Amino acid sequence: MQIHTTPLPGSALVDLKLLEDDRGFFARAFCRQEFIDAGLEPLVEQANISFNHKAGTLRGFHYQLEPNAETKFIRCYRGAIWDVIVDLRPESPTYLKWFGAELTEDNRTAMYVPRNFAHAYITLTDKAEVMYQVSTAYTPGAERGLRWDDPAIGVEWPIQPAVISEKDAAWPLLSEVSVEAR
16 A cells, blocks of 8 residues: 555545556555554454445535544546545644545545544545445444535536435534634
8 A cells, every 4th residue: 555645634645656567467455554554543343335326416415423533545446536635633733624536436546534633535436335344333322523615625426426315415604603612
């Protein structure tokens, strides 16, 4: 694996280190020790798959509150997505800053999302399939979200959403929520 830092401390993009021959390639997609060496939390509690029928499907922004805050490791196995994270750590110099990257079946890049970050993506192709490894089980009472179009964050989405759940469309703007409730 090749682990690259992003402008948001604690997050990373992870590329495969391909060992190729005439059969194809072999690559390590996850390695606990390499995560530890890079300062990333390697715990995996659960793995989830998200299939999306249409390009323009937006999912997020999602996160969980402490003590159920989770790390996520996201890779797109079919199609392409624009994956975005937002730093929600009030003490961080990058608080409320965002970072996005294209994750595709061709580039095989993965996004590592630290605890106390919100995560979202929009599909760039039909039939996009994404796998998440998460450090903590889904906890409904700890779940929170941010509006995808919140002007306080100002994400520059590559396309407008065509499909979004009622729940994701209804997350509050940051200006409507107290810091303690985030």
